Amino acid sequence: MLLAGCAGEMSILDPSGPAARHQFWVWWAMLGVSVVVALVLFTLWLYTFRRREQPERTPREEQRIMLRWVLGGGIALPLVSIIALLVFAAPTGRSMLPLPLPEGEAELIEVVGHQWWWEIRYPGENGEPDVITANRLVMPAGEPVDFRIVSADVIHAFWIPRLGGKRDMLPGRHSIIRLEADVPGVFGAQCAEYCGAQHTNMLLHVEAMPREEYDAWLAERRAPPAPREGFDEARQAFGEHCAACHTVDGFPEELIVDDVTYDMVGPNLTDIGSRPTLGAGVLPMEEGAIAYWLEHHQTLKPGNRMPPHNHIDTETLQDIGAWLETMEP
């Protein structure tokens, strides 16, 4: 029954990639050593109870024995354990470094942490990101992927427990962590550094897919969006109330009312209809979910950085929601 808790989409004890497997063994080794040390200590402790008569010792002898414990238990033992741990853990750290690969370059995906959502950018031919999405990370399986991570505001941490990590995301400083998924699958991920009120609701849905599927997924999003008919009022309202923070590729520029200057960006909504969740894991995506999120997002995720839309009537929000649900490649 206890072991059943070891599985699950966010369990480091159920590794699904080389880096995570390394970490898994370090974890077990540390647990094993700690158990042995604890058992030895408990045994000594019990022994002190069972021992009847105190042996006669001179102060000098007492001191010698004390010194032995301090040197052995306080210096030698920690030194040996730390060196052993270092030797054991060094390959683990190495496995997450972006070292040159014999078979060419690893796929590069940029991940930007925001309060409290994830921006995912896929660099195109010239290195500029040409596909930008949010809260859903799609990666190829069975090959190393370099995640170039950074933060837009405070310190977050990038962590996909079943693939390995974690790594701090610092504002203004990029770092690369290499991870790999053995097989296609869906993995949970979570910001692992307390980053403010909604830190718990900063989840990331990770999907590893076979190379061909991944390429097709990207190609779909690289293609110019198909022109969409209808929803004129929704688009008008979006241009007025939302476009200052949210980008939708192909959205007509003349509709964007930029009378409010917000010093922030919201998630890119170009493929919002195809995302599995809303609000970084707060709501599952289903029919009507976007409108519901737009009306209740400050109760669903209190304090999140999107201002409340109380000044917009429900019908308009439902209209916008219905239109956004069609936003799929």
Ligand code: HEC
């Ligand atoms: C001041 C900037 C701002 C404005 C204006 C704004 N939003 Fe947002 N929006 C955000 C931020 C920030 C988030 C991320 C909230 C979170 O999950 O913590 C967000 C989240 C969302 C999401 C969920 C995205 C996802 O991937 O989960 C949708 C949908 C959305 N906004 C639609 C709208 C619509 C429609 C409007 C106009 C009625 C609007 N927003 C106005 C900043 C804004």
Ligand SMILES: [Cu+2]
């Ligand atoms: Cu965070």
